[in-house]
Amino acid sequence: MENNININKIEADKQLEIIKELNQRFEEEYEKTGIRKTYHIVTFGCQMNSRDSEKISGILKQIGYVETDTEDADFVIYNTCTVRENANNRVYGRLGHLGTLKKKRPGMLIALCGCMMQENTTVEKIKESYRFVDIIFGTHNIFKLAELIKIRLDNEETGGKQSDLMVVDLWKDTDMIVENLPNDRKYPFKAGVNIIFGCNNFCSYCIVPYVRGRERSRNPQDIIEEVKKLASEGVIEVMLLGQNVNSYGKNLNPPMSFAKLLLEIEKIEGIERIRFMTSHPKDLSQELIDVMGASKKICKHLHLPLQSGSSRLLKIMNRRYTKEDYLDLVERIRKAVPDISLTTDIIVGFPGETEEDFLETLDVVKKVRFDNAFTFLYSKRTGTPAAIMENQVEEKVAKERFDRLLAEIQNSAAKSSSRYEHTIQDVLVEEVNTQDENLLTGRLSNNMLVHFAGDKSLIGKLIPVYLEESKGFYYIGSQVK
Ligand code: SAH
Ligand code: SF4
Ligand code: F3S
Numbered sequence: 001m002e003n004n005i006n007i008n009k010i011e012a013d014k015q016l017e018i019i020k021e022l023n024q025r026f027e028e029e030y031e032k033t034g035i036r037k038t039y040h041i042v043t044f045g046c047q048m049n050s051r052d053s054e055k056i057s058g059i060l061k062q063i064g065y066v067e068t069d070t071e072d073a074d075f076v077i078y079n080t081c082t083v084r085e086n087a088n089n090r091v092y093g094r095l096g097h098l099g100t101l102k103k104k105r106p107g108m109l110i111a112l113c114g115c116m117m118q119e120n121t122t123v124e125k126i127k128e129s130y131r132f133v134d135i136i137f138g139t140h141n142i143f144k145l146a147e148l149i150k151i152r153l154d155n156e157e158t159g160g161k162q163s164d165l166m167v168v169d170l171w172k173d174t175d176m177i178v179e180n181l182p183n184d185r186k187y188p189f190k191a192g193v194n195i196i197f198g199c200n201n202f203c204s205y206c207i208v209p210y211v212r213g214r215e216r217s218r219n220p221q222d223i224i225e226e227v228k229k230l231a232s233e234g235v236i237e238v239m240l241l242g243q244n245v246n247s248y249g250k251n252l253n254p255p256m257s258f259a260k261l262l263l264e265i266e267k268i269e270g271i272e273r274i275r276f277m278t279s280h281p282k283d284l285s286q287e288l289i290d291v292m293g294a295s296k297k298i299c300k301h302l303h304l305p306l307q308s309g310s311s312r313l314l315k316i317m318n319r320r321y322t323k324e325d326y327l328d329l330v331e332r333i334r335k336a337v338p339d340i341s342l343t344t345d346i347i348v349g350f351p352g353e354t355e356e357d358f359l360e361t362l363d364v365v366k367k368v369r370f371d372n373a374f375t376f377l378y379s380k381r382t383g384t385p386a387a388i389m390e391n392q393v394e395e396k397v398a399k400e401r402f403d404r405l406l407a408e409i410q411n412s413a414a415k416s417s418s419r420y421e422h423t424i425q426d427v428l429v430e431e432v433n434t435q436d437e438n439l440l441t442g443r444l445s446n447n448m449l450v451h452f453a454g455d456k457s458l459i460g461k462l463i464p465v466y467l468e469e470s471k472g473f474y475y476i477g478s479q480v481k
Helices: 002-033 047-063 085-103 120-129 142-157 208-212 220-232 258-266 286-294 311-316 323-336 355-368 395-420
Strands: 038-043 075-080 109-114 135-137 167-169 190-194 237-241 273-277 301-303 341-348 372-377 424-432 439-444 449-453 462-470 474-479
Touching: 002 047, 002 142, 038 047, 047 075, 047 109, 047 142, 047 190, 047 237, 075 085, 085 109, 109 142, 135 142, 142 167, 190 220, 220 237, 220 258, 237 258, 258 273, 258 286, 286 323, 311 323, 311 355, 323 355, 341 355, 341 395, 355 395, 372 395, 395 462, 424 449, 449 462
Parallel strands: 038 075, 075 109, 109 135, 135 167, 190 237, 237 273, 301 341, 341 372, 449 474
Antiparallel strands: 424 439, 424 462, 439 449, 462 474
């Protein structure tokens, strides 16, 4: 453990040194040309990827790149997702367009990273059909980005065809957590904080454990230091991130529970709201429920992926809970935190799903009355156990069930999420409304959005708002003066 920390410190120092060197080169170039090089990051996938993109952005800014909001940039990075097939298709679609752009922009660099790159087949395909890509890296070595850029630029100086210049650096897994590298946060008032990387659960449909590696928890001291620093910079809401936050700390020495980590973060002055994503039902402890019940800062929202309501399918999915376990858990949570909002993820059309299995899922949706649910058509991911199961569900059948599920969710969600209508609630104001610039958009503790008229100066503040009308998945409100 001690040894590991040293290696990581050496690695961080080495990268900071390379960033400095590249920055000098960029400054010299700027003096000659008067033009700063631009970058643009396109992020696919989940919050883990969004957080990684902030780290990438931090490195690029320190090198001397400036951010731009179009792909017509000197450096374009796609941070990819592979959780479902359509995530991959979107990347290939856009990549073709990027190749055309590059032909018109000499010196343009293109990098691909993220979960898709951790799959051999993807990388083979890119090497073969998308030779114009300059840098490929994965989920485990983001901290090395500056070094990879340097190698790519040095390759060019020593000459060579474009097709020989591609830099590919992919790690199968890692036990390293490199702290203290640059960082460029999207919002000044709320921040995502990684607490655990990777996943050990191997749900039989899911690719994530193969592309994100084994579970690694950050040291609690590092997390607490980071949150304290954020608070001192004006952040009032933190979102603790991990594929399965409930197994935080199990492999630390000494072990530590997620609930204890929350207690520590609760103590940090300036932090007003604490959120976390995602909880696996099998690891959600009574200790955590009790901490949530007693907390003043933990938000009244829990995202608790169900996946299926059929105990038979849950077993084949390797989820390690039954329908009854899930319902019991919901009951215990609601008892401790009566006004909690529950949201979930559900997969429809998992191999072998029968009408009876599907009805079990509908039954759970009716019983729990989720505030919202993200529903997905099962997508076959090569390399996962479910991909080679023989009884794949016909697309037509899956789609028909998907529509029935969606109707049920919309029905129950509209009812349960309107329960705050005509009350005053605290709202963290996040931005000017994207559709109507006279409105502001903010978030309730339960994660629902509220749109209301107000001045831009309120952005980043936690203020009381009267919730006039529920629109199903959001509210229209008015500022309480
Ligand atoms: N770690 C989180 C989920 C990460 S993936 C958890 O365990 O809850 C986000 C969601 O994508 C999952 O909850 C699941 O509903 C969905 N998903 C994952 N693999 C899928 C697949 N092969 N097909 C369809 N949906 C999938
Ligand atoms: Fe995938 Fe399951 Fe891990 Fe979530 S817990 S990331 S669904 S394997
Ligand atoms: Fe996608 Fe990777 Fe997240 S596969 S959902 S970006 S962990």
